[in-house]
Amino acid sequence: MTIQFKKGVLELCVLALLDSRDRYGYEIAASLTKGIDISDGTVYPVLRRLQQDDYLTSYLCESQGGAPRKYYTLTPKGKEFLSLLVEEWRRFSAQVDTIIHGGEESE
Amino acid sequence: MNKDQFLATLNEALSPLSRSEREDILSDYIEHFRAGQENGKTQEEVAEGLGDPSELARAYIEELAGAKESGRDTAAQANPAQSGTPSSQAVQVPPLRPYAPAGTAQGAPASQEKPxxxxxxxxxxxxxxxxxxxxxxxxxxxxxxxxxxxxxxxxxxxxxxxxxxxxxxxxxxxxxxxxxxxxxxxxxxxxxxxxxxxxxxxxxxxxxxxxxxxxxxxxxxx
Incomplete structure (x- = not known):
């Protein structure tokens, strides 16, 4: 369960970051690793999978440094999937909260 | 580990994939190194932040081998909550990828989903x-x-x-x-x-x- 779970949460986080605006890989990795204890590299397989599943598309855009950067953007399908994941996450964490509080009461 | 060592290890570990796939994946990491260095990090620091390249390669290989299953998982999870649109669920299942050798990632999918x-x-x-x-x-x-x-x-x-x-x-x-x-x-x-x-x-x-x-x-x- 844990691998699937972690994958799912990472997908959710990546999609959520892209919901506010388009970002490039390094940016996404930096935002994620600030809060979650994963290595930067973990982000790229997730991005790739999401792109293959048509939740994201990418485009190249010139950066100040000169070299083009690959920006990722959500597709309509990706937005739909994100709202589904968010809903699922809310329900799941609410259930966990209930269990945690229930456990505290009984002790 | 510097940039070249990292990329070489990753490339080596990705050898089950096709050449164009590999180049595509590596380009993401090359860009990451560039962005990291623009942010004042050394190659070594970026490489360390990225994590173990062989571990990362495994994620790609498992991904491709398990693509069919994970697609089915997503569709199954989506089912109860999603309102209508059965056609969009059908698209979620990615096509079978012929270049993912069945033998390379036997361990992972088997431990995740029991037939x-x-x-x-x-x-x-x-x-x-x-x-x-x-x-x-x-x-x-x-x-x-x-x-x-x-x-x-x-x-x-x-x-x-x-x-x-x-x-x-x-x-x-x-x-x-x-x-x-x-x-x-x-x-x-x-x-x-x-x-x-x-x-x-x-x-x-x-x-x-x-x-x-x-x-x-x-x-x-x-």
């Missing part, structure tokens, strides 16, 4: 093992534990009998001596009783664990 067949196998094995060996072994062990309870019981009865017998039939110093003997036998029976209590306790716990294990095998397969 139906292995569950049936689990039930058959549990039933067969218990019918021919497991249940009989446990039964005889249970008999042995019950039989061992005879030790404290008989020690207690013996001690009591020695004491009462001596008091009833002898006079003088003898009842006192035999009483002491009887009491020490009863004390010994107490110790044996405590020992047997623990033996029984752990035996019952062992049986509980064993039953749970069997149930788990039946439920989740081998």
């Amino acid at each position: 139906q067949g292995s569950q049936a196998l689990g039930i058959v094995l549990v039933v067969l093992f218990n019918f021919f060996l497991g249940a009989w072994l446990l039964l005889s062990l249970a008999c042995a534990v019950i039989a061992l309870w005879a030790v404290p019981i008989s020690l207690f009865a013996g001690g009591l009998a020695v004491m009462v017998g001596a008091i009833v039939s002898f006079s003088g110093m003898l009842p006192l001596i035999f009483s002491l003997l009887g009491i020490s036998l009863m004390a010994l029976s107490g110790l044996a009783g405590i020992g047997m209590y623990y033996v029984s306790y752990y035996f019952i716990r062992f049986i509980a664990i064993y039953i749970k294990f069997c149930a788990k095998l039946c439920r989740e397969g081998i």
